[in-house]
Amino acid sequence: MKKRNMLIILCMIVIAVSGIVMMIYKNSSSYISSDSYLSSRNEDERTFQYNHNEKNTNDGASFDFTGFTGKWSLIGFNSDKGNKITIIDNTKINKGNFYVVVLDSDYNIISKKSETEDKGNMNFATPKNGKYMIRIVGKDASGNFNLKINASNNINILHKDFFAD
Numbered sequence: 001m002k003k004r005n006m007l008i009i010l011c012m013i014v015i016a017v018s019g020i021v022m023m024i025y026k027n028s029s030s031y032i033s034s035d036s037y038l039s040s041r042n043e044d045e046r047t048f049q050y051n052h053n054e055k056n057t058n059d060g061a062s063f064d065f066t067g068f069t070g071k072w073s074l075i076g077f078n079s080d081k082g083n084k085i086t087i088i089d090n091t092k093i094n095k096g097n098f099y100v101v102v103l104d105s106d107y108n109i110i111s112k113k114s115e116t117e118d119k120g121n122m123n124f125a126t127p128k129n130g131k132y133m134i135r136i137v138g139k140d141a142s143g144n145f146n147l148k149i150n151a152s153n154n155i156n157i158l159h160k161d162f163f164a165d
Contacts, residue, residue, distance in 0.1 A: 077156060097114070
């Protein structure tokens with residue numbers, strides 16, 4: 001009987017420790033930067049403390065913000081295969097973790113950039129005909145988001161409102 005009780009207690013401890021480790025990992029920058037999180041379909045939870053000076057143009061978007069946490073696929077476009085795309089990135093992050101990710105319609109990562117670690121523009125060629133989206137991902141991020149998109153072949157940019165599904 002004592003061995004059985006000890007085994008039950010040991011199992012409960014292992015489960016509790018595993019749960020705590022998972023909670024810590026999900027709140028860490030390692031989880032936020034993982035490809036599985038950056039490319040997941042779920043965008044349900046996203047918040048800003050403050051978002052202002054929003055400007056959507058035919059070739060990009062910009063806004064100032066504080067306290068962004070979550071994922072927002074804010075720009076979409078259709079493109080032919082092999083279209084050479086340059087995302088001119090003038091984003092400045094003052095605080096937190098912030099990523100810009102380009103996804104195809106199957107949520108495969110085409111290009112990604114950590115705004116706190118990587119410098120310069122994003123360059124890629126579209127691997128197939130279809131829809132693409134530019135997503136921002138953040139954790140307690142603040143700063144100025146500013147992107148312009150150049151393409152060798154014409155693309156039409158669609159902006160997605162923060163409150164849209």
